[in-house]
Amino acid sequence: MRVGLWVHGSFSLPDSDPDPRERTTWLSRPVTKYATLTFVQYFTRIHQVNTGQEIELIKPKFKSPYAVMVAGMLPNLPLGVDPDDPFVKAIVRLLAKTQSVMVGADVLDRTVLQLNIVSEKVVELVATMERHRNDVEVSARSVRDQSRVVRDVAIDLDCALEKEEDMQLKIERFWKADPRKTEAKYKQAVLALNEIEVMDWYRVRKSKLDDNMRALLEAFAILLNFKGNMDLQGVPYKPKQDDLLTLLGSSGENAILIHKYDVKALYVLPLFDVYSFAEGARHQMLQSVTQVVHNPRLRQGNLRLAMQSPAIPVIVGWVRAAFAYAQAACEVFPVYNRLMSHFRVVESLKAVLKREQATLVELQTSAKVCAAALATTSESLDYYKKEEAQLQKTVDDIKELDSMEDLPTQQGRVFKANPIAPQDEARMEAERAAAAAELAEKVQALKLHIASDENLRNQFGILKKDIRKVLDRNQDAVPLHKFTKLYEDVTHKRLSLQAYGVK
CATH class of the missing domain: 1.20.920 (Histone Acetyltransferase; Chain A)
Known part of the structure; x- marks a missing residue:
């Protein structure tokens, strides 16, 4: 989501002139916290707890005229209400149960009619697109054949010019x-x-x-x-x-x-x-x-x-x-x-x-026209397919809301945790760098400890050979959590890192 301003009912980017020709349209319905909170407060009582918020559903509110109006426009919600909010989902579920007769009443017939029209348009565009695709293939084949003819004539002309030059x-x-x-x-x-x-x-x-x-x-x-x-x-x-x-x-x-x-x-x-x-x-x-x-x-x-x-x-x-x-x-x-x-x-x-080149130009122009028609039809088809998918989703949502009538009524309160602040990337990067430096210091100290003891150095050399043997037996692919068991299976001895000064 991009930050911007609402200007006369249109969305424009910040630091820009609100030119009506340069509006940025929403990809989905606009969502605001205020509209969502107002909607939730109408149907519930909100209680603040330590780790978040809880709501208590007010059952009489779900039989009010406003509830009937909201149920009639489902699965669409009032402008600005977030449909993914847990509280809103609980309210919609109870609305679907208490107002089962009115669920989608204002939307279903209109959506089904639009879906039928859009589906017919999609079928028509699929046939048109197939026809345009065939035209593009035929025109491309004609361009290739004509290009071959032009190339052959050009080769013949070059040979004739060389022969003419020789005679001259x-x-x-x-x-x-x-x-x-x-x-x-x-x-x-x-x-x-x-x-x-x-x-x-x-x-x-x-x-x-x-x-x-x-x-x-x-x-x-x-x-x-x-x-x-x-x-x-x-x-x-x-x-x-x-x-x-x-x-x-x-x-x-x-x-x-x-x-x-x-x-x-x-x-x-x-x-x-x-x-x-x-x-x-x-x-x-x-x-x-x-x-x-x-x-x-x-x-x-x-x-x-x-x-x-x-x-x-x-x-x-x-x-x-x-x-x-x-x-x-x-x-x-x-x-x-x-x-x-x-x-x-x-x-x-x-x-x-010259004549064949003119024919080639005509065929190339025709091929471009066919390709442009195919691209336009493809864009229209994608648009109508999206429309069809959205309308079908609306119908499916209405059916899902109808099926909620048979679900048990939700008892108790609905909980929503407080939002977690995003991690500070700079602080996390500094912590990772400090941990890496500490680990490098420990590794360097361990190497000095091994180098100072002749017996420990010999044992460490044997350990490296054993590790190489384990890797060879497993094609150099050994998960870290399985290394100890594979080491014991191959060398028939236990791996004790304490002997090398590793705690």
Whole structure:
């Protein structure tokens, strides 16, 4: 029981603000000494004796209207009366005998009705709890199965990512080990191509094209064409005169275009896919550029080309670098093709993992909801079971009170001893420490007495061996009160401690 204060009918802890939201409820009916004493004094006369108190029951009081009222509310007592008090028990017993007709009259019907309602609620909650428990088990099993699926997909994804990394490293090692350094040369050619002035592109577009220049620009247009094999449908791309002029022109010549550029060739240059020339019609397009690349008149050092436009030698350099770059890419294309296919596998695994993880989260949420429902139902069931037990106890108490009618009437006085004050722990601890110190002093004196006498020391050594023998015979477990008898049974001699100076 915790000490507190009654504030407006509620119990609050001391040294705290009596906030109505922070009330402490009683676990049982409140009990006070004053209410108990008043109740006892109504039905009895209290006599003080040396060792306690005695009461003398006043029989006429047990037929008064107040007695009828108390009997009707049994087994409950008036507020504040202690039901465990010996005097109160004696009064209740006589009330049950003298007012047998009225015992529990106000409580029994209401208690039985509440008990039936609560019992039905308990049965309903038991079925609900069993259903929730099954739901929790099913949801937990689903979460475990889904977790296993997520773990398997994650393992597959890790393996796929490792395989992807291996293929990427293989491609990187190929380009690093390329003896012709085609990738680096192509990048240099791209930089040079972007440094050409717009007027130099204009001079190429307006110059008179001979066969060599036409072949160069056709090769330039073929390599910059970004249509895939599916769009080409097996027919290699062959640029026309208008295609060449458009490739060298600007976006200002077509007002419909939303893209703005000075030279279309530079605009589509980032779309150059070196691996696309490895198969199909685009591979045939790459082979058609071979004659242009090996044409001795189309060299970067040809001054006649530079005189027409400074852009032409740079275009020649880019065509040669792009051709060599594409040829080298054809060698590593099988690995690249497998890598592209593997990319799709990785993306599909990522999508599957994301979907399975979302499913797992949904199942975990559902499992938490089921667990919360089970916990709520369990709390409700515990509450109603306690209510049922209390109501059943009330009914049993009424039946027990009814059975007291056949018991003999209690004669004489009822005695209750005075309460004993609790022991002082500090004083008891000091007494134990003093006793232990006194015992240690006696043991030390006995050891000195034995050590000073040679004959006594020898006898004490024999005694220790005998004690060891007794312990061995009894698996080192000998109760102290049985030691003397066991010692005599094992050694066949009496144990006399007086011989060692022990009184």
